[in-house]
Amino acid sequence: MKKILVTTAAIALAGACSATAFAGGPVDEQLVIDGEIEMTTRTAPPEGHPLDELISGWHYRTKETRELEADTFENPAMLYVEQGEEIWNTVEGTEGKSCASCHGDASESMAGVGAHYPKWDAEAGRPINIELQINKCREERMGAEPYAFDKGGQKPLTAYIKHQSLGEPMSIDLAEGDMQSWWERGKEMYYTRTGQLNLSCANCHEDHNGEYIRADHLSQGQVNGFPTYRLKQASLVSLHNRFRGCIRDTRAEYPAAFSDELMALEVYVTWRGTGLSVETPAVRQ
Numbered sequence: 001m002k003k004i005l006v007t008t009a010a011i012a013l014a015g016a017c018s019a020t021a022f023a024g025g026p027v028d029e030q031l032v033i034d035g036e037i038e039m040t041t042r043t044a045p046p047e048g049h050p051l052d053e054l055i056s057g058w059h060y061r062t063k064e065t066r067e068l069e070a071d072t073f074e075n076p077a078m079l080y081v082e083q084g085e086e087i088w089n090t091v092e093g094t095e096g097k098s099c100a101s102c103h104g105d106a107s108e109s110m111a112g113v114g115a116h117y118p119k120w121d122a123e124a125g126r127p128i129n130i131e132l133q134i135n136k137c138r139e140e141r142m143g144a145e146p147y148a149f150d151k152g153g154q155k156p157l158t159a160y161i162k163h164q165s166l167g168e169p170m171s172i173d174l175a176e177g178d179m180q181s182w183w184e185r186g187k188e189m190y191y192t193r194t195g196q197l198n199l200s201c202a203n204c205h206e207d208h209n210g211e212y213i214r215a216d217h218l219s220q221g222q223v224n225g226f227p228t229y230r231l232k233q234a235s236l237v238s239l240h241n242r243f244r245g246c247i248r249d250t251r252a253e254y255p256a257a258f259s260d261e262l263m264a265l266e267v268y269v270t271w272r273g274t275g276l277s278v279e280t281p282a283v284r285q
């Protein structure tokens with residue numbers, strides 16, 4: 001039974017991939033947001049990277065989708081960013097504080113911050129992403145409940161904070177704490193085949209990017225646009241939700257959001273996009 005499924009899957013992927021001979025790779029265009037902010041969507045990889053060039057998922061989307069992202073008035077996800085700004089200024093918790101009470105104007109205090117996460121958290125002894133940093137401030141500084149995964153203000157606030165780094169090249173500090181071993185762990189996950197389809201992240205995003213899998217034009221699976229607006233779902237999608245979706249598509253059990261597995265994966269995949277501009281909120285299929 002299992003063997004048959006695996007074979008069918010392999011054929012499905014092979015079929016999907018061979019159908020692409022005519023499809024062409026990423027488009028050769030430049031992303032400039034609002035005619036002002038020149039984005040780095042193609043760049044040379046850091047040392048030791050398996051790819052020759054790093055390319056944002058923007059290049060793999062249709063003209064219509066690309067145009068939506070290039071114009072902040074048209075970008076449907078800007079609504080969430082505005083929501084995030086409201087939450088930023090809203091008092092919550094027993095301390096009677098808002099994010100703004102301590103951090104002031106986010107366009108100054110958060111400029112560039114989101115481009116350098118995940119970061120090592122010495123207290124927790126693990127890397128944290130923006131979502132977990134928000135929860136940390138809510139719990140420790142505001143006396144408010146942490147947001148559950150994808151709930152409450154988590155996605156809009158994360159989008160708002162990352163949007164303050166729009167155009168900034170992503171980079172993370174692997175020298176901090178134990179980041180290197182989390183990177184190693186993430187790398188191992190990236191190359192491990194899982195699920196009934198027996199596919200790894202690398203099988204799709206490294207070996208077959210530029211090709212089609214069903215109706216989807218496979219990109220390098222870069223994380224620089226997250227949280228990302230997905231037209232298919234007509235909503236903002238968090239990074240760990242996307243990871244889980246990709247794992248689920250291989251018909252494997254997926255780890256919990258913010259688990260060590262997905263944090264390690266976030267560290268490693270963020271490194272794989274080193275130098276690409278933060279596009280949050282990006283628009284994708």
Ligand code: HEC
Pocket residue numbers: 088097098099100101102103113130133134136137138141142157161
């Ligand atoms: C009472 C003051 C206080 C409040 C309120 C507060 N923070 Fe913080 N925040 C801090 C301090 C202090 C730090 C640095 C130490 C740390 O990481 O905890 C910090 C760090 C951060 C960072 C990391 C900055 C960096 O350079 O890496 C982010 C992001 C952040 N806060 C977001 C928020 C958000 C979003 C809210 C509202 C939900 C919030 N904070 C509420 C005090 C506060």
Ligand code: HEC
Pocket residue numbers: 056057058060190199200201202203204205213216217218219220221222223225228242243246247249250265269284
């Ligand atoms: C069966 C093929 C397949 C596998 C395996 C797979 N993905 Fe994906 N992934 C896709 C498709 C299809 C998309 C949507 C089109 C695109 O951007 O590539 C996607 C999108 C993504 C995106 C969003 C890219 C963007 O620009 O918004 C990320 C990030 C991602 N994948 C990461 C991963 C990671 C990490 C793994 C391994 C845990 C993985 N994927 C495994 C097929 C796959």
